[in-house]
Amino acid sequence: MSLSFILQQIINGFSLGSMYALIAIGYTLVYGVLRLINFAHGDIMMVGAFMAFIFFKIMGLNFYVAVTLSIIVTAIVGILTYVSAYKPLLDKNAPKISLLITAIGISFFLESLFNVIANQYLGGTYQAFYFPKWFSAILHIKSLTIPVLTLIIPIMTLILLLVVLYILYKTKIGIAIRALAFDINTVKLMGADSNKIIAFVFALGSALAAIGGISYAMAYPSIDPYMGMLVGLKAFAAAVVGGIGSVTGAVIGGFILGFAEVAIPGFFPELGGWKDAFAFIFLIFVLLFKPTGIMGIDFERQRF
Amino acid sequence: MNNLSLGKYFTLIVIVTAVFIGFLYISPKIFSDYTTTVLGNVYIFIILAVSYNLINGVAGQFSLEPNGFVAIGAYVTALLMLSPDVKADMYMIADPLPLIKDIYLPNPFFTLLISGIVSSLIALTLAFPVFRVRGDYLAIVTLGFGFIIRIFLINNPSISNGSMGLDSIPGFASYFWIGIVCLITVILVYNIVYSKHGRAMKAVRDDEDAALAMGVNTFKTKTQAFMTSAFFEGVGGGLLASSIGSISPDQFTFMLTFQLLIIIVLGGLGSMGGSIIGTFLLIGGMEVLRPLDDANWSIAGIHGIPGLRMVVFSLILLLIMLFARRGIMGNKEIWDYIKIRRNK
Numbered sequence: 126m127s128l129s130f131i132l133q134q135i136i137n138g139f140s141l142g143s144m145y146a147l148i149a150i151g152y153t154l155v156y157g158v159l160r161l162i163n164f165a166h167g168d169i170m171m172v173g174a175f176m177a178f179i180f181f182k183i184m185g186l187n188f189y190v191a192v193t194l195s196i197i198v199t200a201i202v203g204i205l206t207y208v209s210a211y212k213p214l215l216d217k218n219a220p221k222i223s224l225l226i227t228a229i230g231i232s233f234f235l236e237s238l239f240n241v242i243a244n245q246y247l248g249g250t251y252q253a254f255y256f257p258k259w260f261s262a263i264l265h266i267k268s269l270t271i272p273v274l275t276l277i278i279p280i281m282t283l284i285l286l287l288v289v290l291y292i293l294y295k296t297k298i299g300i301a302i303r304a305l306a307f308d309i310n311t312v313k314l315m316g317a318d319s320n321k322i323i324a325f326v327f328a329l330g331s332a333l334a335a336i337g338g339i340s341y342a343m344a345y346p347s348i349d350p351y352m353g354m355l356v357g358l359k360a361f362a363a364a365v366v367g368g369i370g371s372v373t374g375a376v377i378g379g380f381i382l383g384f385a386e387v388a389i390p391g392f393f394p395e396l397g398g399w400k401d402a403f404a405f406i407f408l409i410f411v412l413l414f415k416p417t418g419i420m421g422i423d424f425e426r427q428r429f
Numbered sequence: 430m431n432n433l434s435l436g437k438y439f440t441l442i443v444i445v446t447a448v449f450i451g452f453l454y455i456s457p458k459i460f461s462d463y464t465t466t467v468l469g470n471v472y473i474f475i476i477l478a479v480s481y482n483l484i485n486g487v488a489g490q491f492s493l494e495p496n497g498f499v500a501i502g503a504y505v506t507a508l509l510m511l512s513p514d515v516k517a518d519m520y521m522i523a524d525p526l527p528l529i530k531d532i533y534l535p536n537p538f539f540t541l542l543i544s545g546i547v548s549s550l551i552a553l554t555l556a557f558p559v560f561r562v563r564g565d566y567l568a569i570v571t572l573g574f575g576f577i578i579r580i581f582l583i584n585n586p587s588i589s590n591g592s593m594g595l596d597s598i599p600g601f602a603s604y605f606w607i608g609i610v611c612l613i614t615v616i617l618v619y620n621i622v623y624s625k626h627g628r629a630m631k632a633v634r635d636d637e638d639a640a641l642a643m644g645v646n647t648f649k650t651k652t653q654a655f656m657t658s659a660f661f662e663g664v665g666g667g668l669l670a671s672s673i674g675s676i677s678p679d680q681f682t683f684m685l686t687f688q689l690l691i692i693i694v695l696g697g698l699g700s701m702g703g704s705i706i707g708t709f710l711l712i713g714g715m716e717v718l719r720p721l722d723d724a725n726w727s728i729a730g731i732h733g734i735p736g737l738r739m740v741v742f743s744l745i746l747l748l749i750m751l752f753a754r755r756g757i758m759g760n761k762e763i764w765d766y767i768k769i770r771r772n773k
Contacts, residue, residue: 155653156565161567162565162569185544194699199688210747210750213751214750214751219644219750219755220698220755222491222694222698223694223750223755225568226690226691226694226750227747227750227751228747229494229687229690229691230743230746230747230750231740231743231747233687233742233743233746234740234744234747235735236739237739237740237742237743238740240736241734241735241737241740244734244735244736245734317671327568335545358572358576358683361569362569362573365566365569371622373769398580398583398584399584400575401576401580402495402573402577402580404573405572405573405575405576405578407571408569408570408573409558409574412558412561412562412566412570413558416561416562416566
């Protein structure tokens, strides 16, 4: 086992992990505020990738314009899911499980809608994803082969993490989000517009998911309407491993899971088939020994 | 139980059984093959939904892994029903393990029983890690286990024939027998729900800490509910395997769990009658919407598009959740409406 092989695995693991991290931040933000596992979040990521594909390949816009537009559209889709589906239920104090079924309903809706769109207008469910050539350039450093993409994605993730942390801890809306996560009723009593704050949380989470989805689509250059399902669940597992409700935890959890998913089959090829299950096996072990996750806060005792 | 006398209760059970068996006997003669196939499917899903409702609605433990237990039941049934010669021919990726190859018990009754018991024992072993956590964490852990069971089946071709699955499973699960098993399941689960154990489960659901303080062994109660639920899910899985005739790990994805979850929430969590109505609505609704997938079908200038059915279906689901958010039956039962009241 050469050193370069180990380094290679670490780099690939960080790259995959940062995509999980970007999606996990969205889960953790929504869970922190609403205590809702937003099952549709993985599909929001898929919407981001598909919108980028449609803007860039079908409409022929400049790649960076297409990406920016797709992030904006995905954020709007995120807000729409909140306003049209979750908010009416929250207003009526519906049981938590109804919210969860609604989340699953939105997930099905987005998947099947994009399935129909892809079949009717894009010529098939599976589509190759296109992006500017220089992203796919490969650096050769001694015996290491490093695709530029696997360097860009983790760096971008860390920058975005800093941005999210800045928003959460240094801005007015960030204070409002944290207050909402702490005690939603008191925040309402204090006269804050909780709907606007939650809508912002959904927009922020969806925008990050879109970036994660586009990175994912570039790394495995293909997209399909069901791509968000498994990635979304793994990202949720990452959020729980890191400690749900903690943004830094989500990023740490994402990196750990991404690393495990790349490195374990790399070092033990016979475990290759179990790749998709590592996220959940890890999750179960972490919950057994530290039920609140690595960076977690104890949400069990806090009620709305 | 209810405030019917024991004699009246048995009379009621006998009448329901007689009417249902009569219906099972007569329906293949008056309905088309297609309708009876759909009805058979409905009965299997009633078994799954009623037992899933036991852990999720009655005991209030938000578990998301029935797909794993259904898969276990289906595979155990298939492995027991297939003869060693057939298995030797069928395993393509790896040779079957000697134990798996030689095991052969072509008796539908024992096969289903063993499927249920195996599934139930696995639930017992899972209960120790799973019930250390509560609420949403429980949901995600059980979801993980359902996923791991599927990955196990894909990655152990010497046990399960891997992703190729198993086929030519004997079709002992005829329309009539599926109906009978469904009836037995509903009666058994009803008796559990309205027994001492059922009340303990509801106590755990409503306030776990208070139940614990009142002397309910919450871990034991939850494990009992989990094992019972797993038993019937295993039996349902066995029936599913036999009625379809072939199984593969891809049949037992989250989609199956989510379908069951939709059924029990649509019907009303904790209501057995609700689970049964929910099954008819979901399976029936999926059949009614089938023309939407057909490109040749059209109404008022709108043509069917492959995949459109799921779009419409999920929209309807969202609307139902918006307007009937406690499900159709709430947590009431059919007899709550027809004045045969239970003691409080």
